[in-house]
Amino acid sequence: MIIAGLSLLLVDCTPAEEEITLDPKARLTFSTDTLFFDTLFTDTVSFTRRFRVFNPQDNAVNLSSISIASGESSFYNLLINGIKEKRFNDQIILGKDSLLVLVEVTIPSRDENTPFLVEDSVVFMTNENIQTVNLVSWGQDAHFFRNDSIIACNTIWPADKPYVMYGSILVDSLCQLTIEEGAEIYINKNATIFVKGSLLVTGSADKPVLFRNIRLDIEHAPGQWTGLVFLEGSNNNQIDHAVIRNAEFGVRLGTPDNDTIPDLIISNTIIENMSGFGILAFTSDLWAYNMVVN
Template sequence: MRNFIILLFIGISISLSSCRQDFVFEASTGDLTFSKDTIYLDTVFTNIGSSTYTLKVYNRSNKDIKIPLIKLGKDDSKYRITVDGMTGENNHTFRDVEMLAKDSMYIFVEVTADVADSNPADFIYTDQIQFDTGTNFQKVDLVTLIQDAYFIYPSRTQNPDNSYTYEEINLGVDADGNPIPFRASVLDENDPVNGNEFIWNNSKPYVIYGYAVVPDGKTLNIEPGAQIHFHADSGLIVGTGGTLKSIGTLQNQIVFEGDRLEPIFSDVPGQWGTIWLTAGSTANEIDYTTIKNATVGLLIDSNDGNFMTIKNTQIYDSSNLGIYAKTAKIKGENIVINTAGVASLACTLGGSYEFKHCTFNNNWSSSKQVAVLLDNYYRDENNAQVPFDLIQADFINCIIYGSNTYELRFDKGETGIFNSSFTKCLVKFGTSNDALYSFIYDENNIKRNKNPKFLNIFTNQLNIGVDSEAKEFGVDADVPLDILGMPRTAPYDVGAYNWVTFPEDN
């Protein structure tokens, strides 16, 4: 019996070994196929790395093959590639790459280039991924647009341990009395590279690293058509006594957004910090300006006692708040805010506010977000309420809407003034026995839970159409043009847009 078992194992071993064949790779004859013949890498700023792009390579033959050489065409190429997870020689050259029959592999592509590397006529930078078999030649073209820019960033000094110390400013102290530092660059009238940094023009975009700071007594004038891009954890701070004038036109809007230009980043919230108008900043004006993809679009912190104006301004996809006002004074007209993690508009710690023909919508995917929040106190370290008078919060011809049952929230303190008024507004609001919300049931003045039927909330098109409940419900609020520059005539529409006929209505 023992001999039989031994013979059985020997037989099985021989049987298995007779089925095994070593892989034999033949040289490729150049019959590879590709997922695309040209890879267009989206626009990047000079010397800022791109996203990673993918090329899939197929061996559709019945043979295991070996590709003698895969490489970038230029010896000093600014592109980088990895092939099936391999980095090769300097992310540039790969030799004897094996592929099984009917198999595929991934090549990942990135680029970091200077505008000087591109074609001076069109700022296009190109190269190729080359597949050289010795008997045939195949290629995939690489194309990207390199965009020049003004760069504003903190200075740095190198320490003995090769670390760096960056330029910083302190904005107050925390609850423990420790300074609050920000990595920042104070703007300069005579910067050796950018020239006068208190005038941002439209000749080329601005890219900000850290926070750009407008100091006391200085005014930052942003000209129509200027494009401002913030890196992660960056933003703009207007200090005490400083002023922001962001005044575009209907045809040449000013745009603040992140520095990732690829379409997949176009509506990603929280890509940068905020535009912070600190306590004591003065005479700020914002008109025909778009603010996208911030953590907080506008942080307005107890301005100097005079009303600031915000007109014809759009704020989209903020991960926290669209406008975060603290004891501020704001007059707003034709403001559109869509989608924020907490609130589209938060008027906190009291203040004075007047909003006419504004559209505040919030479809953030949570059960707690709101379109508009008002409060008049905060709690100190002992959890005691500290009142801040809400002198006025007047909403005239406004839309307050979103995906939750309650898109308007009041947080009224035990003491302190809390004055608010809503005239001819469309408001998303459930039911409440709180007398503070009694006005919401006046059907002659408030349209409650009526759908404005926006064109497309997911693409930030909050225009209204012929069947919108916001159509012809308003009053004359002395705002003669809508956000698109169209005349307002009686009967007046509610929100920032006059109603129009949508294409699908024709």
């Protein structure tokens, strides 16, 4: 009798928020019904998005499963309590408490020029109740430069797909890189475009050439990549109708010579959100007009 009474006392002392409810009407609430990733470059692990799962009941609930609807074939992953999986079982949320769920996605390439939709959902099973949070992202194939690279001579970059630079590139001496109107170049932290030969950027008013940071979720933050550096010996450079954004500096020109012929002509171009300077030229011949620099 003493043992039985002690057991009863322990049960009675269990806090309500720790008692697991079996009520089939118990439902969860969520901080969002849809998690958007916007546009992501293919074959690259995304940054994480997050949402919270709330238990509004007084008692605890046992989530018998939290899973990606497409299972192992999904491009999405869940991260809960530091563990990455596509499915979790028996996750308990105390009464009036919540659970943080992180989601990441890696979208494989499809060899397509335009963005494509990638959808899935997170499925929550609680006392036979099924609830979902939608997952939405857009994949974008690109030309990738994953390491420091020397560009082949007389290369032309058309505007078919974005150009994504994880490492720096070099346009070597006696070589030219031509970037056509509408091309978009996305550049990672600490990556630089070095020009020892010639750079020809042929944007237009309707289709400017874009140079910017690789993180699409960071629109207006300076210092996200290095900038364009024209090295000694570089000449016959032209940048027309371009937007250079979110770098440490826009253009650095150091091409000393004995003539007054412009080594670089920049026109109809916006250089914005620099952490340092927009244009730095020393002992060089530069002609710039119709510019916005900040």
